[in-house]
Amino acid sequence: MRYMATYDLMETLRNTNQWLGASALSFASYPAFAMVPNPALQWMAAWGEVTERSFQRMVAKPDWGIHSFTCEDGKDHLVNVETVVEGDFGDLIHFKVMGRETKPRQVMLVAPMSGHYATLLRSTVISLLPDCEVYITDWHNARDIPVSAGKFDIEDYTLYLVDYMRHLGPDTHVIAVCQPAPLTLAATAYLAGEEPDAQPRSLTLIGGPIDPDANATDVTDFGHRVTMGQLEQMMIQRVGFKYKGVGRKVYPGLLQLSSFMSMNADRHSKAFSEQIQRVMKGEASDHDAHNRFYDEYLAVMDMTAEFYLSTVDRIFKKGEIAKNAFTIEGKPVDIAKITNVAVKTVEGADDDISAPGQCVAALDLCTGLPDDMKASHLEPGAGHYGIFAGKSWRNNIRPLVLEFIDANAGPRKKAKAKTAKPTPKAANKPTKAAK
Structure with a gap:
């Protein structure tokens, strides 16, 4: 059960962050706030939009889009x-x-x-x-x-x-x-x-x-640094009840993604900060360079x-x-x-x-x-x-x-x-x- 509990915990954290982003966007976009324009609300809405999109993409298989x-x-x-x-x-x-x-x-x-x-x-x-x-x-x-x-x-x-x-x-x-x-x-x-x-x-x-x-x-x-026993203890989890592969031991895509991101943490942090600024200014679009790259990069699968x-x-x-x-x-x-x-x-x-x-x-x-x-x-x-x-x-x-x-x-x-x-x-x- 320990392996399954950690898998479901990661999915819960992902789902929670997606919900927080959606909530922030919804709250900061409340029509009544338009009477008192505030940069903090604009930033919250932009942060919510970027956050919701990012965490939502992590569990969706991208389409080939080659029509x-x-x-x-x-x-x-x-x-x-x-x-x-x-x-x-x-x-x-x-x-x-x-x-x-x-x-x-x-x-x-x-x-x-x-x-x-x-x-x-x-x-x-x-x-x-x-x-x-x-x-x-x-x-x-x-x-x-x-x-x-x-x-x-x-x-x-x-x-x-x-x-x-x-x-x-x-x-x-x-x-x-x-x-x-x-x-x-x-x-x-x-x-x-x-x-x-x-x-x-x-x-x-x-x-x-x-x-x-x-x-x-x-x-x-x-x-070379880690032993196989350490890898199995640290990296392997069992798929939770939400998916067809329930009980299968996997190396979760979310765990792999965290490794990818940590290798170039400064660059990714800067990219998301700049995207939030672009959304605030109305300069972002659904298929801009940031979204095209991260829609693919954030979509991960379990091995x-x-x-x-x-x-x-x-x-x-x-x-x-x-x-x-x-x-x-x-x-x-x-x-x-x-x-x-x-x-x-x-x-x-x-x-x-x-x-x-x-x-x-x-x-x-x-x-x-x-x-x-x-x-x-x-x-x-x-x-x-x-x-x-x-x-x-x-x-x-x-x-x-x-x-x-x-x-x-x-x-x-x-x-x-x-x-x-x-x-x-x-x-x-x-x-x-x-x-």
Whole structure:
């Protein structure tokens, strides 16, 4: 009950702050006060509006908001978000552009499952839609998944990616953003050993912790400072009765959000203070820069406890990917078996989460891959977010990634013959293809 009580306490505090914001806005906007204008009341109303919106967003999954875009023919084409593979813990979705011929570039974006929804990559999707058929992993909020669905750890996550790659076929180009980079590399290696013909054409790893110790950050230091027992005691809670996943052990999104905010507390505090001032002056709008960013940033999701704990233990503490010692159901996954999948890494020079050196380590692990199928890029002045969104991505990184995809879109290079073995059945992996 202790785990459940703390989960419900956090939800109560969030709900209370949302109510306080709504109450302050309602009270300070009382029509009778208009007869005696007072800056304090204007500030209270502005504070209430910003506070209510902020805490309300924390439990709402953002919409993709990609309804249409203008194609080469100069016409606006509708975009349908279609689920192509369903699973208990995540789906593979496709942004189908109606009335447009299928693009030759087929891209699968692997979204992070580190506290935010896949919609965090909305701008990345929009930037790729004109040139690619875009698919993306849409992970589910653990609080909404019944306990009867079973566990979901990093091995299950990897097997989900294997299933997605199998479904899309060998002409796929995979782009993994941040957290999933090491597991996407492992999924490709798994296919290389079990089903080589199902491997993607290329693999682009963006700012991921392949070798967290290559260049330590606060994130990697935290993973080494605490014990697994301390993590379970401090971070893990049980979902309360309000949600379908009641009783499931999770790492709550609200707890992750507090960690995110504390890393740059001064910057976030300044941003909210300035937004309150803009609301007071009537200069704010529903979709201004502040609201566009924080509507997404504050929308957080819970992760299963086993996924969070196994990530810290096996990726950060033991460095199983960095040491090429990762296993699935006790069977080694050898990254050296990747021999004909082009691999590119992208890092930001100012990335304070996955610092330069952590991601490019993937190239050294691919010992079976020819040098002409390896590439890397270090983006000057780019932080963690900038390497997959914003100007750095749009102007510099995206063109390089598309160029890399095109350079490796031809016939696959011949790999050494391997004996295919039957794929072991994965617990909880997706099996239903949407019709």
